[in-house]
Amino acid sequence: MLVTYLEASRDLCDTDSILFGAALAVCRIIGAKLSTAGRATGQSSAIPAWRIRIEERIAKARALIGRLICFRSGNTRPRIVRTVRMAFAGTNVSLSQPDIMQKLTERIDDLKQRIAAWGKRIRRYTERSTRFNQNRLFQSDQKRLYKSLERPIVSGTGPAPNQADMVAFWRSL
Template sequence: MLVTYLEASRDLCETESILFGAVLAVCRIIGVKVSTAGRATDHSSAIPAWRRRIEERIAKARALIGRLICFRSGNNRPRIVRTVRMAFAGTNVSLSQPDITQKLTERIDDLKQRIRE
């Protein structure tokens, strides 16, 4: 039965799909569990992994910029304050400093520059 399908296949992608289906069928018959998590699909392989990672970093930076701007404009909700503290983690910046507005502006500008690069 497999020979019939392989002879009718038109390209390498189709051949690979036929063989993968056959391997899955054999594994189910003999009771072996196969993880298909690492198998690339047409949708996920359309965008390269490096590009997705860069786009995710840009999205996170934009979200952080938004929260920093909210805090600078006076929004003191716990979630916003927590995000701002995490943004300044590892530095000597305290949210109670008198020049916190300037530090926020510098951090926002730094993030915007990173996005542009």
């Protein structure tokens, strides 16, 4: 029965859901206790909640900047106009004012400065955290610290794997 579902899965997320559901069903049948707390809450991570909130704020501000730029370039779709009105809510700025383009530019610059400040806050925390961890590692295991400093940081470099190879690998598990 599981094979039919796995063959119909389109991507890794589907396969994960199918396998988790199967494992949950088996555990219920045999009466084993299974903790779903981490999965139900969205997998808690080592990233602090305040950093996640700031990253969400940055994403929203970037989206707003994009819409403001669209409006400035002449796009007057209702959704864009609604977003621009919302961006100027609480101020005495009306979209029919003659200096609206200057106000748009000021608002965009203000949002860019806020994004830069939020990014610097995250960067300062990351650098401080890295220094703290390196100091702690230096005190406990200097050899491991120097090995970690010598090895280059690899983040997604190199060619992407072939999709067929990936599917074959995960199905062979």
